[in-house]
Amino acid sequence: MSRKPPGGVLSGQHRKAVEMLAQGSAVLEVAGELEVNERTVYRWLEREDVTAALKAIQRESTARTVRILRSKSQHAVNALAGIMADGEAAPSARVSAAKAVLDSTFRADELERLADIEARLDALEGRGGGREILS
Secondary structure, eight states: OOOOOGGGOOOHHHHHHHHHHHTTOOHHHHHHHHTSOHHHHHHHTTSHHHHHHHHHHHHHHHHHHHHHHHHHHHHHHHHHHHHHHOTTSOHHHHHHHHHHHHHHHHHHHHHHHHHHHHHHHHHHHHTTOHHHHHO
16 A cells, blocks of 8 residues: 555645546546556555545535435426326326336335445444455
8 A cells, every 4th residue: 555645634636636536537537637647546546545535525426416316306206106197198108107116216225225235334344344354
C-alpha cells in the first residue's frame, strides 16, 4: 500500500481524481486531466484512503438518487394503479402497469436486503475480521 498523507487527508490531486471517478470519468480521462500517467491513477486506486473516499462519494450519490426516486415513487405507483384499474385502458397497458409495479416491488426488496448485507459486512470489516472470514 502507498503511504498515506498525514492525518489521512487526501492531496489535491487525489481528491480531484476521486471526484472525477465518482462522476464517471475513465481512468485515462483522469490521468489526462491531472497530467499523470494512467498507471499512477491505478496505483492511487490501490490506496485505502483513496478507495474509501471514492466509495463514500459513490454511496452518498446513490443515497441521494434513492431519496429522489422514493419521493417520486408514490406518484408513479398511483399512475400505474390508475392504469391497472382503468377498464377503458388497453389490456396490454394494464398488464404492463401491473408488471412494472411488481418488478419495482421485488427490486426494492432486493435493494433493502443488499443494503443490510453491506452494512453487516462493513461492521465485520470494521472489527478487523471481514476479509479473512470471507476468504
